[in-house]
Amino acid sequence: MPQTILVVSTRGQGLYDITDEAGAFVRKANVATGLLTAFVRHTSASLLIQENADPDVRTDLEAFFARLVPPADDPRMGYLVHRLEGPDDMPAHIKSALTQASLSIPIGEGALMLGTWQGLYLFEHRDRPHRREVVLHVSP
Amino acid sequence: MPQTILVVSTRGQGLYDITDEAGAFVRKANVATGLLTAFVRHTSASLLIQENADPDVRTDLEAFFARLVPPADDPRMGYLVHRLEGPDDMPAHIKSALTQASLSIPIGEGALMLGTWQGLYLFEHRDRPHRREVVLHVSP
Amino acid sequence: MPQTILVVSTRGQGLYDITDEAGAFVRKANVATGLLTAFVRHTSASLLIQENADPDVRTDLEAFFARLVPPADDPRMGYLVHRLEGPDDMPAHIKSALTQASLSIPIGEGALMLGTWQGLYLFEHRDRPHRREVVLHVSP
Numbered sequence: 001m002p003q004t005i006l007v008v009s010t011r012g013q014g015l016y017d018i019t020d021e022a023g024a025f026v027r028k029a030n031v032a033t034g035l036l037t038a039f040v041r042h043t044s045a046s047l048l049i050q051e052n053a054d055p056d057v058r059t060d061l062e063a064f065f066a067r068l069v070p071p072a073d074d075p076r077m078g079y080l081v082h083r084l085e086g087p088d089d090m091p092a093h094i095k096s097a098l099t100q101a102s103l104s105i106p107i108g109e110g111a112l113m114l115g116t117w118q119g120l121y122l123f124e125h126r127d128r129p130h131r132r133e134v135v136l137h138v139s140p
Numbered sequence: 141m142p143q144t145i146l147v148v149s150t151r152g153q154g155l156y157d158i159t160d161e162a163g164a165f166v167r168k169a170n171v172a173t174g175l176l177t178a179f180v181r182h183t184s185a186s187l188l189i190q191e192n193a194d195p196d197v198r199t200d201l202e203a204f205f206a207r208l209v210p211p212a213d214d215p216r217m218g219y220l221v222h223r224l225e226g227p228d229d230m231p232a233h234i235k236s237a238l239t240q241a242s243l244s245i246p247i248g249e250g251a252l253m254l255g256t257w258q259g260l261y262l263f264e265h266r267d268r269p270h271r272r273e274v275v276l277h278v279s280p
Numbered sequence: 281m282p283q284t285i286l287v288v289s290t291r292g293q294g295l296y297d298i299t300d301e302a303g304a305f306v307r308k309a310n311v312a313t314g315l316l317t318a319f320v321r322h323t324s325a326s327l328l329i330q331e332n333a334d335p336d337v338r339t340d341l342e343a344f345f346a347r348l349v350p351p352a353d354d355p356r357m358g359y360l361v362h363r364l365e366g367p368d369d370m371p372a373h374i375k376s377a378l379t380q381a382s383l384s385i386p387i388g389e390g391a392l393m394l395g396t397w398q399g400l401y402l403f404e405h406r407d408r409p410h411r412r413e414v415v416l417h418v419s420p
Contacts, residue, residue, distance in 0.1 A: 001420050003313055003386060033143055035177055035279050035419075037315055037384045041395030043331045049241040050233065051183045056222035057233050063219050064209070064234050069344070079343050082336035093330065093337050094344050101329040101398075102384045104177045104242045106143060106277040113275050115181030118241075135393050137386040139175075139279045139315050139419045140141050173283055175317055175419050189381040190373065191323045196362035197373050203359050204349070204374050244317045244382045246283060246417040253415050255321030258381075279315075279419045280281050 002029040002138040005041075009131055010124040013066075013088070015050065015058045019119040022105075022136060023112055029138045034107040038120065041133040044092035045124050046099040052119030069094045092125030099123055107138070142169040142278040145181075149271055150264040153206075153228070155190065155198045159259045162245075162276060163252055169278045174247040178260065181273040184232035185264050186239040192259030209234045232265030239263055247278070282309040282418040285321075289411055290404040293346075293368070295330065295338045299399040302385075302416060303392055309418045314387040318400065321413040324372035325404050326379040332399030349374045372405030379403055387418070 006021050018038075026036055040047050051057040071087040072080045082090045103120070106113045114120070122132055146161050158178075166176055180187050191197040211227040212220045222230045243260070246253045254260070262272055286301050298318075306316055320327050331337040351367040352360045362370045383400070386393045394400070402412055 001313055003388060033141055033277075035277055037386065039384065039386050039393065041393065041398065043329065043337075043395070043398055048237055049183060050237065054222055054224075057183075057230065060220045060222050060230050061234060061237055065237075067219070068208075068348075079347075080340050082334055082340050084334075090337065090340050094341060097328055097330065097341055098238060098378060100240070100380070104179065104244060104384060106177065106179050106275040108143060108275075113179065113181065115183070115273070118181065118183055133395070135386040135388075137313075137315055173281060173417075175417055188377055189323065190377065194362055194364075197323075197370065200360050200362050200370050201374060201377055207359075208348075238378055240380070244319065244384060246317065246319050246415040248283060248415075253319065253321065255323070255413070258321065258323055 004136050006134045006136055007131060008122050008134060011129050012127055013124055014062055015121040015123055017119050018122055022120050025136050026107055026112055031107060031138060032110055035104050035139045036107055036112060037102060037104045037137045039102045039135040041135065043096050044126050045122060045132050046096040046101060047103045048099050048121045048123045049103060049118050050121055051117050053117055065095050088127045095125045144276050146274045146276055147271060148262050148274060151269050152267055153264055154202055155261040155263055157259050158262055162260050165276050166247055166252055167250065171247060171278055172250055175244050175279045176247055176252060177242060177244045177277045179242045179275040181275065183236050184266050185262060185272050186236040186241060187243045188239050188261045188263045189243060189258050190261055191257050193257055205235050228267045235265045284416050286414045286416055287411060288402050288414060291409050292407050293404055294342055295401040295403055297399050298402055298414065302400050305416050306387055306392055311387060311418060312390055315384050315419045316387055316392060317382060317384045317417045319382045319415040321415065323376050324406050325402060325412050326376040326381060327383045328379050328401045328403045329383060329398050330401055331397050333397055345375050368407045375405045
């Protein structure tokens with residue numbers, strides 16, 4: 001079945017919209033009914049379905065996760081052992097665990113069956129720019 | 141492959157059991173071996189596999205999430221920007237991010253391979269009644 | 281399509297690496313391109329993709345979840361009602377809700393398309409030894 005690797009260039013923490021890229025791949029796959037699975041090949045970035053309308057929703061989501069899992073140099077995170085790759089690294093693994101590495105979206109009438117307000121996002125948890133790979137796979 | 145949209149009417153926050161509906165759809169699909177994927181078409185409701193026995197488990201789950209992500213009018217959530225749709229709205233997006241938009245359950249001998257104590261739930265995060273759509277899709 | 285039940289014997293809370301078992305099943309399935317779905321048949325254990333390199337990452341992950349969801353006899357968890365099965369039981373259900381019951385990994389060139397640093401783990405949330413079942417299913 002159709003499969004590709006989508007490369008997403010990130011410039012710091014935040015949500016990066018990949019809905020259009022996923023939709024274009026599904027159209028090209030040319031299946032009437034099926035299932036798109038997205039899979040991120042990293043443990044410090046993840047996937048999320050979120051609202052595509054008000055950008056404040058993304059701001060607030062990022063703020064929540066930054067408070068729930070502060071950087072490793074925050075006193076509340078003093079128990080962390082894995083610190084070699086910087087204060088944003090271990091929190092990135094934790095935020096990835098709290099969100100998704102894989103997500104599946106049904107395909108109907110040749111298109112993703114997302115709700116009106118849903119978008120597909122790569123959630124980058126590291127501060128520095130990264131080149132992220134997301135596998136897109138279409139099943140029957 | 142077989143696909144349908146299940147409509148769930150919710151009456152406030154909480155877990156709504158959709159195991160029977162999903163199981164009935166799988167039986168009707170009449171496949172011996174396969175995969176059922178459920179996908180919620182909203183960003184303020186989500187999906188969860190949870191215990192189907194003691195209802196206290198659901199009560200406690202809801203209580204945990206209500207404490208982890210209080211309503212926007214709680215002082216701890218003073219940093220939230222997206223407030224137009226009421227104090228339960230942005231917390232609903234956050235709780236959705238912390239749980240699942242899609243879930244896949246293998247089918248064996250024509251039935252969902254859920255464990256004895258597992259049920260499939262729609263997790264409603266808004267206070268007012270909503271009409272929620274869950275896509276059910278069977279892959280080989 | 282190919283399907284099996286993997287049995288994992290756990291000896292207390294923590295992450296148990298099942299990457300090799302999943303990879304071996306995929307090789308045996310002998311499909312060039314496809315999708316592996318793993319599904320845990322329990323509500324007090326879950327699945328996680330995490331870093332397979334530094335074991336400190338797993339230690340820190342477990343420590344974060346233990347702090348976010350303390351045992352039921354911790355004063356912060358005084359609101360919990362479901363207590364019959366011990367102080368580690370209800371927190372186990374909550375940690376399962378915060379992580380994954382199902383995960384899908386694309387298959388390319390006959391092998392799991394995991395990133396270099398990714399491993400597949402069963403996340404045990406109970407203290408006593410358990411026999412956990414993980415369904416592995418290959419879709420086209």
